[in-house]
Amino acid sequence: MAALLLLLASCSDPALTEREQRIFASFSLARLPPPFTESNRFAKNPLAAKLGEQLFNEPGLSSTGTISCATCHLPHKHFADGIAKAKGLGELNRNTPSLFGAAWSQWQYWDGRRDSLWSQALTPFEAKDEMGTNRVAVARFILQTTNYRQQYQALFGEINLQPSQLSTDASPIGSDTEKRAWFDLDNNTQEAINNLFANVGKSIGAFEQTLAPVDTRFDRFIESVVQGQPDTKLLSKDELRGARLFIDSEKTQCLECHNGPLLTNGDFHNIGTGRFDASKPGEQLDFGRVFGVQAALINEFNCQGRFSDASNDGCKHLRFINRSAVSHTQGAFRTPTLRNAPNTAPYFHDGRFTTLQQVVQHYVSQPAASPAGTNELRAFALSEKEIRQLTAFLHALSADN
Ligand code: HEC
Numbered sequence: 001m002a003a004l005l006l007l008l009a010s011c012s013d014p015a016l017t018e019r020e021q022r023i024f025a026s027f028s029l030a031r032l033p034p035p036f037t038e039s040n041r042f043a044k045n046p047l048a049a050k051l052g053e054q055l056f057n058e059p060g061l062s063s064t065g066t067i068s069c070a071t072c073h074l075p076h077k078h079f080a081d082g083i084a085k086a087k088g089l090g091e092l093n094r095n096t097p098s099l100f101g102a103a104w105s106q107w108q109y110w111d112g113r114r115d116s117l118w119s120q121a122l123t124p125f126e127a128k129d130e131m132g133t134n135r136v137a138v139a140r141f142i143l144q145t146t147n148y149r150q151q152y153q154a155l156f157g158e159i160n161l162q163p164s165q166l167s168t169d170a171s172p173i174g175s176d177t178e179k180r181a182w183f184d185l186d187n188n189t190q191e192a193i194n195n196l197f198a199n200v201g202k203s204i205g206a207f208e209q210t211l212a213p214v215d216t217r218f219d220r221f222i223e224s225v226v227q228g229q230p231d232t233k234l235l236s237k238d239e240l241r242g243a244r245l246f247i248d249s250e251k252t253q254c255l256e257c258h259n260g261p262l263l264t265n266g267d268f269h270n271i272g273t274g275r276f277d278a279s280k281p282g283e284q285l286d287f288g289r290v291f292g293v294q295a296a297l298i299n300e301f302n303c304q305g306r307f308s309d310a311s312n313d314g315c316k317h318l319r320f321i322n323r324s325a326v327s328h329t330q331g332a333f334r335t336p337t338l339r340n341a342p343n344t345a346p347y348f349h350d351g352r353f354t355t356l357q358q359v360v361q362h363y364v365s366q367p368a369a370s371p372a373g374t375n376e377l378r379a380f381a382l383s384e385k386e387i388r389q390l391t392a393f394l395h396a397l398s399a400d401n
């Protein structure tokens, strides 16, 4: 009897259509394009990655000697931290993203204010709520730590700086004292320090480049589809139905933004999560991409900057960046990957949701009219059962099974 029921139940789902198979196949990790490396010629250098990994874990590169990149990007937590908003020397406004697959993103940060891993890596050092140090202190630390100095020089050549040139903390974006000290340095010294600083970033970028997205049970299903032999038994009934809902453009909109092997289009979208209302007490404003565009363009370590390794006709992402559509970029955030989402709660740029069910609920509820910017979500209705199925699908993207 039980066997008969099981048989009946397993017969009730129609076979995957040709369209469904084509879309599922497009999620295959084998189709992942190469990562973005054009501005970092050390991106694939294993010795740079080795140095970068040590620097990633080095608390000596913070003002207090207590904070490293790994304080917030914990290797055993998928290089995230499991808390809503990150804590370094102070509390940040945003949630820490996992770094698995970050190398496949053209833009870094929720608002894309950096255009490479290496330029991103330089930012936390000089952010007062993160590591609170400055580029001169970073240069001094590399020069004075024999182990790092030797590895650095083997990769990038002799360091043409004397300890006496690095005796005063300084940075063009630091405290007033640090700024003054920076502008007291001569151009050659500034250039040498910036060059060393950029190379620290390039080493860390080379390490992060090794953090490939993690294979999941869902990938074994995808592989079976690619082979032309869909093995739906690799997923539970709910997971499979949820996966079909996820790609069903009549019922949900997910695929518009979450597509390709990383389940993201890598672009910025407004899904009604920005915060623009300064009159609300305690509101931490967040305009998202609209400031990210400006910040990426003026960053001295961007793809078009003097420390970039890109060719003159490269950096298309900056040359063709969309500067005009303020209404589209205001309150937009970068679509995150959904790979391993079950391992990287809480969710959204501010960690407002702790479960995937709550995230799905956000999409199902009628989107609130946003006071500024344009919410791209359409309202759509899913039954309780469908919400459960969609959530079950997201859980199948866990790295743990
Ligand atoms: C205090 C915690 C903290 C520290 C320390 C920290 N990060 Fe982060 N990291 C974050 C948060 C929070 C974000 C997202 C911030 C945002 O979008 O504004 C982030 C974003 C990133 C991103 C972008 C990922 C993506 O998908 O957009 C990368 C890469 C990254 N960090 C690497 C590093 C490196 C390398 C270091 C050390 C040099 C570091 N982080 C230090 C908390 C931290």
Ligand code: HEC
Binding pocket: 110, 252, 253, 254, 255, 256, 257, 258, 268, 269, 270, 271, 273, 274, 332, 333, 334, 335, 336, 337, 338, 341, 344, 346, 347, 348, 349, 350, 356, 359, 360, 363, 376, 377, 390, 394
């Ligand atoms: C219009 C584009 C768009 C559509 C459609 C869309 N998403 Fe998203 N998704 C985003 C953006 C942008 C974020 C980040 C929002 C933020 O941080 O404020 C996000 C975040 C998420 C997250 C959280 C991931 C994390 O690490 O924080 C999940 C899970 C998710 N989406 C699932 C879905 C599902 C399921 C659907 C369909 C019901 C869907 N999305 C439809 C753009 C979209």
